[in-house]
Structures are given as C-alpha cells and as structure tokens.
Amino acid sequence: MTESTGGIEMEEDSAGTVKKFAFVNRKAPYGTIYALESLEVVLISAAFDQDVSLLFLDDGVYQLKKGQATKAIDVKNFSPTYRALEGYDIEKLYVERESLEARGLTEDDLVVPVELVSAAEMAAIMEDQDVVLSF
Amino acid sequence: MGKADMLHIVNKSPSEKNTLESCVRHAKPHSTILLIEDGVYGVTKGSAGEKLIKQALAANCTVCALWPDLEARGMQDSVIDGVKQVDYGGFVDLVAESKNVQSWL
Numbered sequence: 001m002t003e004s005t006g007g008i009e010m011e012e013d014s015a016g017t018v019k020k021f022a023f024v025n026r027k028a029p030y031g032t033i034y035a036l037e038s039l040e041v042v043l044i045s046a047a048f049d050q051d052v053s054l055l056f057l058d059d060g061v062y063q064l065k066k067g068q069a070t071k072a073i074d075v076k077n078f079s080p081t082y083r084a085l086e087g088y089d090i091e092k093l094y095v096e097r098e099s100l101e102a103r104g105l106t107e108d109d110l111v112v113p114v115e116l117v118s119a120a121e122m123a124a125i126m127e128d129q130d131v132v133l134s135f
Numbered sequence: 136m137g138k139a140d141m142l143h144i145v146n147k148s149p150s151e152k153n154t155l156e157s158c159v160r161h162a163k164p165h166s167t168i169l170l171i172e173d174g175v176y177g178v179t180k181g182s183a184g185e186k187l188i189k190q191a192l193a194a195n196c197t198v199c200a201l202w203p204d205l206e207a208r209g210m211q212d213s214v215i216d217g218v219k220q221v222d223y224g225g226f227v228d229l230v231a232e233s234k235n236v237q238s239w240l
Contacts, residue, residue, distance in 0.1 A: 028148050030207055031173030059148050062176065065209040072203030072222075079209075102150065104181015104213065 019130040020051045025060035027135065029078070030070070035063045036078055038135035043081075046088035053129070054085075056114070057096040057122060060135075061103060064095065064110040082112045096122050140165045142233035146172040146240075149184035154239040159187045164195040169221070169229055171201045178205075179213040192217045201226060 023042055027034040045052050056064060063079070070077040085091070093114040100106065100116070107116055117125065126132060143162050149155040155170075155177045162168055168191055170177050177184025178200045191198055202220040205211045214220065221229065230236055 028151070028173045028176065028208070030204075031146075031148065059151050059173075059176070062148075062208060067209035067212070068207060069209070069211075070207040073207045075207065077207070101181075102183065103176070104179060104185075 018049065018051050020053070020128065021045055021131045021133065022053045022055055022126060022129040024055045024057070024126070024132060024134045025063055026058040028059040028062040029068070030073070030075055034135045035060070036076075038133075039078055039081055041133065041135075042085070042090065043088065046085075046090055049089075052090050053092040053094060053125065054090065055094050055096075055122060055125065057099045057119075059099075059103075061095055061099045061105060061110075064093075064112060064114070065105065066109055066111050079111050085112075094122060094125055138234040139167065139232050140234060142166070142229050142236045143168045144236065144238045145170050145174040145177065146238070148173040149177040149182060149187065155184050155187055158239045159191045159196075162191060162194070162196050165197075167197040167199060167229060167233065169199045169201070169226065170204075171226070172204055173208075175200045175204045175208060175210060178215050178218045179210045180215055181213070185215060188215050188218065199225070199229065 023038050025038050029035040064082060068077050068079045094117050095114045096119055097116045098119050143158045145155050145158050147154050176182050178188055188198055199219045199221045202222060
C-alpha cells in the first residue's frame, strides 16, 4: 500500500540499507569552509544511521588540534563538536600518522581519541568504502 | 620620514601551497614577512614552514604572525623562536610603515 506515502516506498527500500561512508578531511579549519561543511554533513549522515568513518590527512589533521580559541577572529570554534560525535555513534576517526608528523604534532595534541594509521592503512580504509566524500 | 622595506603577506598553509617558499625566496634582507590566516601554520615548530622561517630570520628578515589566527588554530604554544606576534592593530601599523606591500596569493 503506497498511497499513504504518495507512492514513495522509502521505508521498504531504505530500511536496513547501511552503506559505508568515508569523509576525507584534508583542509585546515577556518581558512576555508571545507572543515565546517564536512562536519555538518557528517552530522546529517548520523541521522540516517549509516556506517560513517572520518579520515584526517594532510592539513586536515589540524582540524583536531587541541587548544583552538577563536574569540579574537570572531568565528565559531567547532572543534568541541568532534568530541560530541561519539554521542551520534560516530566512533571511527582515523588520523594519518605521516600527516601528523609532518606538522610537528602527536596524538596528544588532538581533542579526541583517534586511531592512528599509516598512509597505506588509510588507502585500504578508502578502498573499503561504498561512498567517499572529499572535503 | 623613511619608510621600512617591503611587507610580504602570506595567508596559506605551507603544506598546502608554495606561497611561503616563494615569498622567502624573494624577500630581501630587512623586509618583513607577515603570516596570517592558514599562513600561521608556517611559523610553528615541526611544520613545513620551519626551515623557511629560520632561513628568513637568518637572512635578517623580520617575521611576524597574527596571534588571533594562531590562537584560533590552537598553535599559539608552538611558535618558532624569533617570530614576533602582532594583533590587528600591529597588522595595520606594519602596512602603514611599509613602503610597499605584497600579498602572496
């Protein structure tokens, strides 16, 4: 009976279909809008109960840097949001070790617990996805 | 009143663009290099900019970074020694005091 939904069989078709989504974050925060936009889409995807992974590499690792204080540039500090992702069942955060090291950073510099992976492991994670969204 | 030499402004991360590298390659002694926005990552220890900044300091360039941008990015505690931190007022002063300004886009 599809009349009640205007002929759209969304329930039947989408229920139970879980895809693996990876969000590839390669930009520093604040200099461009990419990091914030990525986070917005990640939160939307959480509402659809998908299998979400966040990948941080290149300048994207700067998004997770501790101690961000944006009052003086009058921009919203969105770094605390990464700590809230756990509450949306988004727990797969992967950070590329090479990218951290190339920026003088360590795992201790990050706002959230993450899984440190090598570039080769990162590539394997990317290969393993149904959908890759790049920011 | 004699004005200071050229002011170079870099606003992109050294690991994303080569503007800092190009700027340092062209900055003459006694000129000033100001890092703003994502450019401030260049004055942090262990970054792709560290070598370039040390090279610029050794060549008697003055290197400044906008502290509101450093603080926004959580990089305020890893600034390379010898780099001066300025606020927006200091930014304006640098522009006003300089004979010429070049933004490395």
